[in-house]
Amino acid sequence: MSTPPPPMPQTAAPDWQAAPGAAYPAPGSTHSGYHSPIPVVRTHLGHAIASEWTKIKSVRSTMWTLGVFVLLVVGIGLLTGLVVSGSDPDAGGESPLSLGFFGLLLGGMCVITLGVLTTASEYGTGMIRTTMVACPSRGRVLAAKAVVFFLLAFVVTLVCATLIGFLHVALLEGHNAKEPSGEEWLKGTVGISLYLALLGTLSLAVGSIIRHSAGAITIMIGAVLAPLVIALFMFSSSLQDVQQALFEYSIPNQMSIFYANSLSESGPSGWDPLWIMLVATAAALGGAFALLEKRDV
Amino acid sequence: MIELEGLTKRYGEKVAVDRLTFTVRPGIVTGFLGPNGAGKSTTMRMILGLDRPTAGDVRIDGTHYDRLKDPLTYIGALLEAKGVHPGRSAYHHLLCLAQSNKIPRRRVHEVLDTVGLTAVARKKAKGFSLGMGQRLGIAAALLGDPRILMFDEPVNGLDPEGIHWIRTLMKSLAAQGRTVFVSSHLMSEMALTADHLVVIGQGRLLADTSMAEFIEHNSRSYVRVRSPQRERLLDVLHQAGITAVENGNGSLEVDGSKAEYIGELAARNQLVLHELSSQQASLEEAFMRLTAESVEYHAHSGAPEPRQQWGDDWRRG
Ligand SMILES: Nc1ncnc2c1ncn2[C@@H]1O[C@H](COP(=O)(O)OP(=O)(O)O)[C@@H](O)[C@H]1O
Numbered sequence: 001m002s003t004p005p006p007p008m009p010q011t012a013a014p015d016w017q018a019a020p021g022a023a024y025p026a027p028g029s030t031h032s033g034y035h036s037p038i039p040v041v042r043t044h045l046g047h048a049i050a051s052e053w054t055k056i057k058s059v060r061s062t063m064w065t066l067g068v069f070v071l072l073v074v075g076i077g078l079l080t081g082l083v084v085s086g087s088d089p090d091a092g093g094e095s096p097l098s099l100g101f102f103g104l105l106l107g108g109m110c111v112i113t114l115g116v117l118t119t120a121s122e123y124g125t126g127m128i129r130t131t132m133v134a135c136p137s138r139g140r141v142l143a144a145k146a147v148v149f150f151l152l153a154f155v156v157t158l159v160c161a162t163l164i165g166f167l168h169v170a171l172l173e174g175h176n177a178k179e180p181s182g183e184e185w186l187k188g189t190v191g192i193s194l195y196l197a198l199l200g201t202l203s204l205a206v207g208s209i210i211r212h213s214a215g216a217i218t219i220m221i222g223a224v225l226a227p228l229v230i231a232l233f234m235f236s237s238s239l240q241d242v243q244q245a246l247f248e249y250s251i252p253n254q255m256s257i258f259y260a261n262s263l264s265e266s267g268p269s270g271w272d273p274l275w276i277m278l279v280a281t282a283a284a285l286g287g288a289f290a291l292l293e294k295r296d297v
Numbered sequence: 298m299i300e301l302e303g304l305t306k307r308y309g310e311k312v313a314v315d316r317l318t319f320t321v322r323p324g325i326v327t328g329f330l331g332p333n334g335a336g337k338s339t340t341m342r343m344i345l346g347l348d349r350p351t352a353g354d355v356r357i358d359g360t361h362y363d364r365l366k367d368p369l370t371y372i373g374a375l376l377e378a379k380g381v382h383p384g385r386s387a388y389h390h391l392l393c394l395a396q397s398n399k400i401p402r403r404r405v406h407e408v409l410d411t412v413g414l415t416a417v418a419r420k421k422a423k424g425f426s427l428g429m430g431q432r433l434g435i436a437a438a439l440l441g442d443p444r445i446l447m448f449d450e451p452v453n454g455l456d457p458e459g460i461h462w463i464r465t466l467m468k469s470l471a472a473q474g475r476t477v478f479v480s481s482h483l484m485s486e487m488a489l490t491a492d493h494l495v496v497i498g499q500g501r502l503l504a505d506t507s508m509a510e511f512i513e514h515n516s517r518s519y520v521r522v523r524s525p526q527r528e529r530l531l532d533v534l535h536q537a538g539i540t541a542v543e544n545g546n547g548s549l550e551v552d553g554s555k556a557e558y559i560g561e562l563a564a565r566n567q568l569v570l571h572e573l574s575s576q577q578a579s580l581e582e583a584f585m586r587l588t589a590e591s592v593e594y595h596a597h598s599g600a601p602e603p604r605q606q607w608g609d610d611w612r613r614g
């Protein structure tokens with residue numbers, strides 16, 4: 001049934017002939033007939049970042065998750081500050097910054113959610129196909145999403161953490177609280193913000209791997225809580241080492257290390273949690289990239 | 298220009314696209330026709346680099362899609378599945394696409410105007426009707442003023458006015474010298490828009506021909522005869538050297554003879570006729586015959602057993 005294609009009908013193209021600068025392509029020429037007046041540009045990561053920035057700020061779910069995050073971090077921070085300053089005249093030489101921990105721990109759930117949504121929601125809506133058609137370099141799309149999300153999460157967390165840091169220091173003035181050192185300030189603001197932003201970026205990578213928002217959020221929240229919960233129920237003494245490790249390397253405990261150097265003798269200390277999270281995030285992004293290249297969109 | 302060469306896609310055991318080789322040329326509307334599940338959408342996704350081919354190759358003006366430095370000014374595509382975040386406004390949807398290809402912001406307003414969505418540009422996409430959603434998809438396809446346009450079943454679910462609008466649009470785009478590649482499972486739709494026709498069935502190429510040629514070859518005219526003396530009529534026709542094909546509902550179809558001649562033949566042999574009419578096979582029928590052959594060919598590969606009826610399996614089991 002198949003017949004050879006006929007010669008190109010060149011009669012049916014009045015506008016094309018009139019188009020300025022449009023060459024009349026010979027049959028079999030490798031170029032299509034139409035030439036757009038829009039200038040040709042070589043696109044790069046910067047364009048993809050601009051696009052992702054527009055995307056993330058133009059959906060309400062971003063505003064919701066970030067709004068709840070601010071509410072949790074500042075609200076819970078303010079509450080704990082008020083309760084402690086109102087009931088406890090002696091803070092026992094503790095750093096007031098450590099009171100910010102609870103709010104940031106809960107706020108972490110919002111960061112995880114937003115991270116997952118940044119990638120996984122595009123699979124749910126089918127937007128990912130539109131995105132990948134506009135930017136066929138899949139690695140560039142993932143990188144742009146990671147950069148935009150990381151910076152957004154970092155800046156928002158930093159502002160909140162710094163705000164409640166000052167608040168707690170002010171509230172606990174005269175309660176025998178420790179005056180935080182420069183290093184403690186750095187860890188309690190920049191450090192914890194980098195950590196949460198990385199945790200969110202890890203979630204973003206998991207979202208890209210799982211391609212399902214609810215599934216990826218469940219996995220990430222499980223990863224945050226499960227080690228602590230499991231450790232809690234390890235009664236057998238033969239499992240004591242495992243229990244200890246689960247506890248020490250659980251994400252909540254690692255977050256607490258940004259507020260106190262010596263929670264336990266062994267395990268991560270100082271800036272260790274940040275490096276651990278950095279390695280985990282890099283590995284997850286690497287895995288997400290490899291899968292993205294391999295799979296169909 | 299889009300060139301496919303032995304393009305193949307397997308999903309596990311299922312061969313969705315089977316060694317497709319054809320070229321889509323500029324300046325005309327090329328129709329991509331096939332029944333549901335023939336592999337049209339899969340082929341289009343492979344052209345856009347979304348699905349990786351199992352074998353074969355597809356190039357846009359000689360380049361792989363993911364090598365295009367400014368993809369949206371090369372190809373604009375309306376895919377079957379709606380690629381829009383329901384919570385984002387039409388304006389922001391188009392803006393983020395424009396930004397990723399450094400397309401000037403004024404183009405967003407231009408295409409919104411072209412498709413008639415300016416009034417609802419700031420509304421969320423989830424409130425859009427089917428037709429509005431389709432218009433938004435077309436606006437995205439036109440955003441980069443591309444030289445190649447691809448539409449996957451663009452008229453599905455549209456009202457007559459919307460269908461007319463899309464037909465006119467596709468023709469005018471092709472008239473400007475662009476390559477227009479549009480899929481459909483309706484022959485009648487293609488007959489109205491396409492200059493060239495690529496037909497596939499079960500992932501295989503069945504025809505690659507100009508529309509005019511397809512119509513010429515397939516607008517079969519025949520004579521329908523119905524008689525209570527069917528066996529005798531068959532004998533008489535046979536003796537006159539005329540082959541008749543039995544139609545499912547008891548009538549006969551005769552190719553290559555005039556109704557007058559058959560009527561006279563019947564009279565001479567004193568046959569009673571209940572029906573004698575000249576018929577023109579529609580293109581839709583031609584298309585169905587074409588694709589049915591491909592189905593049959595698959596079912597019988599080699600073994601000449603009688604064709605199975607639908608439901609045979611479970612009746613016997
Ligand atoms: N992602 C997929 N996984 C498995 N099978 C698929 C997938 N996409 C398409 N198919 C199958 O491939 C065949 C062709 O589908 P499709 O390209 O959508 O056909 P069309 O667009 O012509 O209706 C169908 O049988 C379909 O079930």
Ligand SMILES: [Mg+2]
Pocket residue numbers: 334337338339377449450
């Ligand atoms: Mg389809």
